[in-house]
Amino acid sequence: MMRHPRxxxxxxxxxxxxxxxxxxxxxxxxxxxxGILMFSYHYDDIFFGYRELLADRWFVESxxxxxxxxxxxxxxxxxxxxxxxxxxxxxxxRYHGRTVIYKVPLILPHIAVGFMAVILLAKTGVLAALxxxxxxxxxxxxxxxxxxxxxxxxxxxxxxxKETPFVMVLVYAMLSRFESRLMDCAKMLGASPTRIFxxxxxxxxxxxxxxxxxILFIFSFGGFDLPFVLGDSYPGMIxxxxxxxxxHKDLALRPVAMAMLTLIFLMSLGFIIAYLKIAGKMMPxxxxx
Amino acid sequence: MxxxxxxxxxxxxxFLAPVAVLALYALSSSWFFPELVPARFDTxxxxxxxxxxxxxxxxxxxxTLYSLAAVAVTLIMTVLxxxxxxxxxxxGKTVLEGLFLAPALIPPMAFAMGAHYLFLRVGIAxxxxxxxxxxxxxxxxxxxxxxxxxxxxxxxxxxxxxxxMGASSWRILTTIELPLLLPAIVAGGTIVFLVSFSEYxxxxxxxxxxxxxxxxxxxPLLNSxxxxxxxxxxxxxxxxxxxxxxxxxxxxxxxxRKRGMM
Amino acid sequence: MNNLRLxxxxxxxxxxxxFLPSSRGSAEDSFAEKLRQSEGTTVKWFMWGGSxxxxxxxxxxxxxxxxxxxxxxxxxxxxxxxxxxxxLLTEKQVGKxxxxxxxxxxxxxxxxxxxxxxxxxxxxxxxxxxxxxxxxATVTFDFGYPVEEYEIPYGRAxxxxxxxxxxxxxxxxxxxxxEWVQANPGRFTYPKPPDFTGSAFIRQAFYALTGGHEQYMNxxxxxxxxxxxxxxxxxxxxxxxYLWQQGRTYPKDIGALDTLFERGEVLLNMSYHQxxxxxxxxQGRYRHTVRTFVMDKGSIFNTHFTAIPFNAPNxxxxxxVANFLLSPEAQLHKNNPENWGDFTVLDxxxxxxxxxxxxxxxxxxxxxxxxxxxxxxxxxxxxxGYLEWLExxxxxxxxxxx
Numbered sequence: 001m002m003r004h005p006r007x008x009x010x011x012x013x014x015x016x017x018x019x020x021x022x023x024x025x026x027x028x029x030x031x032x033x034x035g036i037l038m039f040s041y042h043y044d045d046i047f048f049g050y051r052e053l054l055a056d057r058w059f060v061e062s063x064x065x066x067x068x069x070x071x072x073x074x075x076x077x078x079x080x081x082x083x084x085x086x087x088x089x090x091x092x093x094r095y096h097g098r099t100v101i102y103k104v105p106l107i108l109p110h111i112a113v114g115f116m117a118v119i120l121l122a123k124t125g126v127l128a129a130l131x132x133x134x135x136x137x138x139x140x141x142x143x144x145x146x147x148x149x150x151x152x153x154x155x156x157x158x159x160x161x162k163e164t165p166f167v168m169v170l171v172y173a174m175l176s177r178f179e180s181r182l183m184d185c186a187k188m189l190g191a192s193p194t195r196i197f198x199x200x201x202x203x204x205x206x207x208x209x210x211x212x213x214x215i216l217f218i219f220s221f222g223g224f225d226l227p228f229v230l231g232d233s234y235p236g237m238i239x240x241x242x243x244x245x246x247x248h249k250d251l252a253l254r255p256v257a258m259a260m261l262t263l264i265f266l267m268s269l270g271f272i273i274a275y276l277k278i279a280g281k282m283m284p285x286x287x288x289x
Numbered sequence: 290m291x292x293x294x295x296x297x298x299x300x301x302x303x304f305l306a307p308v309a310v311l312a313l314y315a316l317s318s319s320w321f322f323p324e325l326v327p328a329r330f331d332t333x334x335x336x337x338x339x340x341x342x343x344x345x346x347x348x349x350x351x352x353t354l355y356s357l358a359a360v361a362v363t364l365i366m367t368v369l370x371x372x373x374x375x376x377x378x379x380x381g382k383t384v385l386e387g388l389f390l391a392p393a394l395i396p397p398m399a400f401a402m403g404a405h406y407l408f409l410r411v412g413i414a415x416x417x418x419x420x421x422x423x424x425x426x427x428x429x430x431x432x433x434x435x436x437x438x439x440x441x442x443x444x445x446x447x448x449x450x451x452x453x454m455g456a457s458s459w460r461i462l463t464t465i466e467l468p469l470l471l472p473a474i475v476a477g478g479t480i481v482f483l484v485s486f487s488e489y490x491x492x493x494x495x496x497x498x499x500x501x502x503x504x505x506x507x508x509p510l511l512n513s514x515x516x517x518x519x520x521x522x523x524x525x526x527x528x529x530x531x532x533x534x535x536x537x538x539x540x541x542x543x544x545x546r547k548r549g550m551m
Numbered sequence: 552m553n554n555l556r557l558x559x560x561x562x563x564x565x566x567x568x569x570f571l572p573s574s575r576g577s578a579e580d581s582f583a584e585k586l587r588q589s590e591g592t593t594v595k596w597f598m599w600g601g602s603x604x605x606x607x608x609x610x611x612x613x614x615x616x617x618x619x620x621x622x623x624x625x626x627x628x629x630x631x632x633x634x635x636x637x638x639l640l641t642e643k644q645v646g647k648x649x650x651x652x653x654x655x656x657x658x659x660x661x662x663x664x665x666x667x668x669x670x671x672x673x674x675x676x677x678x679x680x681x682x683x684x685x686x687x688a689t690v691t692f693d694f695g696y697p698v699e700e701y702e703i704p705y706g707r708a709x710x711x712x713x714x715x716x717x718x719x720x721x722x723x724x725x726x727x728x729x730e731w732v733q734a735n736p737g738r739f740t741y742p743k744p745p746d747f748t749g750s751a752f753i754r755q756a757f758y759a760l761t762g763g764h765e766q767y768m769n770x771x772x773x774x775x776x777x778x779x780x781x782x783x784x785x786x787x788x789x790x791x792x793y794l795w796q797q798g799r800t801y802p803k804d805i806g807a808l809d810t811l812f813e814r815g816e817v818l819l820n821m822s823y824h825q826x827x828x829x830x831x832x833x834q835g836r837y838r839h840t841v842r843t844f845v846m847d848k849g850s851i852f853n854t855h856f857t858a859i860p861f862n863a864p865n866x867x868x869x870x871x872v873a874n875f876l877l878s879p880e881a882q883l884h885k886n887n888p889e890n891w892g893d894f895t896v897l898d899x900x901x902x903x904x905x906x907x908x909x910x911x912x913x914x915x916x917x918x919x920x921x922x923x924x925x926x927x928x929x930x931x932x933x934x935x936g937y938l939e940w941l942e943x944x945x946x947x948x949x950x951x952x953x
Binding site: 010014022026091101102106109130132165215223225228272 | 398
């Protein structure tokens with residue numbers, strides 16, 4: 001970079017706010033987690049926050065729960081998204097425009113999607129009423145508990161709804177660059193559609209799938225808006241624990257919230273690095289992010 | 290044909306039906322199990338809308354303005370760097386590129402709560418400026434990605450040619466680069482706008498309730514048991530982005546036609 | 552030398568006399584001053600925003616009135632009390648002299664936290680002309696914490712249970728509630744504390760199961776708490792298997808429980824507003840057969856307040872609005888279940904004949920209990936230190952315990 005002073009100069013509009021707000025913000029988070037810059041509070045033990053946090057088994061359970069929710073939701077969204085995008089792409093081209101309705105969840109904010117999940121999934125909600133009318137259940141008491149459960153079905157469902165179209169957009173964009181003659185060729189050689197999909201299409205799509213996986217996985221791992229609307233009990237998503245510590249507990253306990261944030265930050269970094277390693281091994285040439 | 294309708298039906302059921310349920314709720318006075326459609330309809334939610342129209346309009350306007358401002362700020366932040374990333378190879382480029390994508394990947398809470406402290410110290414917490422900055426910081430990677438692929442779509446010969454004819458850098462930027470980048474700007478700007486417009490937590494944290502936002506306005510209502518009002522206001526969420534997309538689409542289309550590029 | 556000191560002292564005294572506002576002047580005088588100062592200003596009122604009924608009352612009744620009368624623009628900002636107290640605390644810590652909030656709706660432990668950190672402006676209530684209509688004895692304590700005129704009373708609420716008289720016969724005591732819950736598994740639950748109503752429910756049970764409220768009224772006593780609280784946890788844990796979702800999860804707030812009740816998923820609901828059932832019947836959200844009841848061991852009531860932050864940019868305006876909220880006109884309008892149904896804090900004997908009759912003839916509706924019955928059952932709130940212990944330990948022994 002030294003040899004290109006002009007490069008450095010033109011990177012400045014990005015570099016300055018990046019350093020000030022993003023790096024600055026993270027540094028403050030780390031410092032406050034160590035009890036530094038904590039207003040007029042004073043801590044004798046700089047690991048106070050971390051000690052409190054590790055003594056709290058709830059934090060670990062929330063972290064595991066968040067991992068589980070993020071992994072499940074993202075995997076399902078990837079499968080649906082890839083499949084749907086492929087199905088659209090297989091349609092005659094003039095029909096592609098009509099499928100635009102799948103983009104509706106992209107415009108809906110997470111808080112709205114959470115609200116919709118409550119309406120649909122409640123024991124006396126719309127799905128339960130539908131099951132009743134179809135004769136599947138005789139009373140709402142037979143309808144399974146879907147909301148606020150330790151299984152996290154409500155949060156997973158809402159994330160799948162919100163994320164599937166995101167995957168579809170990325171995968172479809174990738175597909176439109178696919179050389180369709182390759183497919184004709186494979187067909188002529190007698191390959192079955194399933195075989196074509198798995199041996200030709202899927203490997204070609206891997207970069208898009210990888211990108212969407214890591215983005216969505218970390219997002220749903222640390223996302224706040226959706227679980228906040230849905231409201232969860234025990235163990236609950238980790239972002240809600242942080243919010244509780246930050247806003248609802250004594251200001252003196254803020255290092256604990258900041259310690260949680262620091263750990264989330266480190267975990268996210270870990271995920272990205274692990275992912276780059278794995279994805280790099282799988283496909284050395286493909287662009288990952 | 291069956292495939293087309295099958296897929297459309299599936300999408301309608303999966304993606305559109307939940308929104309349609311909101312519309313039914315917005316019109317109902319109450320909805321008891323096991324009614325498939327509410328038995329009683331009334332206009333309670335609409336009278337709420339009319340009675341609170343000023344507040345609602347104010348928060349919608351405020352959300353729209355700070356989201357548009359975020360689009361402008363992210364564009365200014367990324368237009369020059371994107372070009373370097375698209376055109377040049379320099380030492381440390383890959384690392385830097387990866388680093389610059391981080392704000393979109395890392396959960397925003399991790400830097401926003403620290404940034405809140407900074408903003409408090411500098412005095413821009415609870416201000417529109419603070420909100421725009423935090424939203425831009427969270428969403429600029431989308432603009433950066435869009436612009437760098439935008440730069441890759443046309444050859445730099447056009448610029449060289451203009452430079453040889455004596456055009457200044459500013460002139461090249463405004464008359465050649467930006468128009469050619471327009472599709473990329475629209476694509477990146479759309480995402481930045483959507484992300485900013487629908488964000489609840491960051492605006493609540495940095496704006497502290499004093500910067501009106503539509504997400505902040507409807508949030509407490511989503512938690513109330515009056516699902517009718519909440520549904521109508523949620524539907525309203527869709528109106529601004531869709532209206533804006535249609536508008537942009539027309540503007541871009543006209544701009545290109547005028548320049549004879551279509 | 553001594554002379555010089557004396558002279559300085561005298562000069563200083565004169566300055567004080569001139570520049571300090573005369574605290575001897577009557578409330579009316581300085582209030583006229585506030586009215587003048589607040590002309591054409593904006594007041595930002597931070598309050599919980601989860602009830603469209605209350606939002607309607609503030610935006611549709613209070614805001615236009617204060618605009619018309621005092622030319623004050625009232626802006627309602629929805630936020631949780633715990634959150635804005637925290638925000639205020641951070642502002643105090645960084646030394647932000649001019650904040651962004653003018654008026655707060657606050658009480659209980661949030662008031663205590665605010666006072667302990669010196670976050671409120673005051674004493675303020677005595678400066679308001681309408682405060683003379685309140686019996687000061689009824690507003691000396693807020694959850695056991697001395698108010699000392701740092702809060703302005705605003706409304707009075709009492710805890711009631713709600714049920715559909717066409718669907719079930721309600722229990723009359725907590726012992727009966729345990730039987731009722733076993734007979735109707737899955738049809739009862741309570742909001743997860745620290746939700747305001749859920750927390751009130753466990754306090755209510757705490758009183759009833761441990762021998763009444765009197766013992767807790769003399770400040771905090773940890774030994775007493777440690778001795779009594781296990782009875783409450785044992786009781787709540789014994790309900791657990793019969794609760795909605797087998798007590799594995801709880802509705803996250805009263806809004807969530809209201810929804811369950813409205814849709815018939817649970818058969819009992821609770822409310823910290825004695826007239827809210829009536830108000831919802833009027834709105835068409837509850838069936839006409841919904842009624843309210845209180846347990847025989849009493850029902851908690853509290854007063855809710857407004858307060859002004861230490862760094863409020865518009866203190867004068869905030870006082871004018873708070874004074875309006877305390878006016879007989881606003882209190883009467885608020886008391887009507889068609890508008891909200893929140894009870895008045897005014898001492899009716901201090902009102903004139905016409906106003907008294909207006910309050911007395913107010914139609915509270917069939918779903919609201921008789922005033923005499925409510926008054927007979929009324930018991931005071933617990934000191935907020937107990938409240939914090941109860942909320943903390945509920946999480947430990949009931950939510951996470953087995």
